[in-house]
Amino acid sequence: MTTADQVLVAITGSNGTIGYAALLHALRSNYRVRAIVRRPSAISTIKSGPSAQPYLHRIEYAIVPDNTVLGAYDDALAGVKYVVHIAGAWPLPHLHPDSDIYWPFIKSTKELVTAAQKSGTVKRMVFTQAGAGLVDSEDGDTLGNEMKKVLDENVDVSQSSLTYRPPLKSPHNAYTSAKAQCMTYLSSLSALPFSIAQIIPGTVIGPSEFCTTSAQAFAHMDRQTRALLFADNHPRYAFGFVHVDDCARIHIEALNEDKVGKEMPRWYVAAATVEEGVTGEELWASAADMVEREFATEVEAGLFKVGRSKVPINIPFRADSRLTEKLLLGGEEIRGLEQCVEEVARWYVDLKRREAVSSGLQ
Secondary structure, X not given: OOHHHOOEEEEEOOOOHHHHHHHHXXXXXOOEEEEEEOOHHHHHHHHHOHHHHHHHHHEEEEEOOOOOOOOOOXXXXXXXXXXXXXXXXXXXXXXXXXXXXXXXXXXXXXXXXXXXXXXXXXXXEEEEOOHHHHOOHHHOOOOOOOOOEEEOOOOOOOOOHHHOOOOOOOHHHHHHHHXXXXXXXXXXXXXXXXXXXXXXXXXXXXXXOOOOOHHHHHHHOOHHHHHHHHOOOOOOEOOOEEEHHHXXXXXXXXXXXXXXXXXXXXXXXXXXXXXXXXXXXXXXHHHHHHHHHHOHHHHHHOOOOOOOOOOOOEOOEEEOOHHHHHHHOOOOOOOOHHHHHHHHHHHHHHHHHHHHHHOOOO
């Protein structure tokens, strides 16, 4: 197959954690990729990626500096067959709830759908959603971690979050409401010339090839992993756990029309299945046991401080991704908390070891 014959996939947020991993999986799956980013510096980041080097001739770029304006994605989607929308803002405290979180999610989702309709070439769109859309931000820290609810292809969005509109109370309030509303909006669409798949990821865990020092690795780690390895924070929410490569693979495999036709599940769940009856505390304790067992030397030396008591305050859902695994992964299991944290820990230890050798301390 020549480069000209390869199918073109547009991926938003291609320089981000999931986005870059999805870009790599798409390239390895023989797609061409149009990386949609907001800044020219993001293009430089992608081009510098070690794993991207063999594929640079199959990557093109589109800059969309403001995804809320009319026609924002019209040029970026011209000629593409598939679209993967991953870009989005985290509900960070310094962001304005309305202008930085709510409206960018709402407007970018609608602009992408409109641009895909205008393109005349798009056949499937994949949207990254969030477990946050399943809960009411105003419930606070009352959801518990017993995982009595099930996060599967049939789970419902939060009905209260659907009612919230600007002005919104907080970044978290804006994030949960925007996600619930985007998920519902996309589910309501019909008679489109393309199909839509929605993916709900758990906490995404994994190393990054852009991190070359232990300090960079620490800064890159998700809050759950840092809590387990360093006891440096107490996470508020968890909606399951997934390795970054598994999450990326699910996004790209969801494009495969031969695997799944237009009749798709309501959601794909990108989080490791947890057995019924297991609580969040038990899941966390098992991961803490793994750290103490597999990294006993590092724990004794003080490199790791096991955050056994740092169980996320709210883990309301038990992930069940068996249908996603069957449809998209050939029955392979998504890696869960223990496996993911172990890999990140070994990556961090290796970086520390290399730094020690480089400084002549070992």
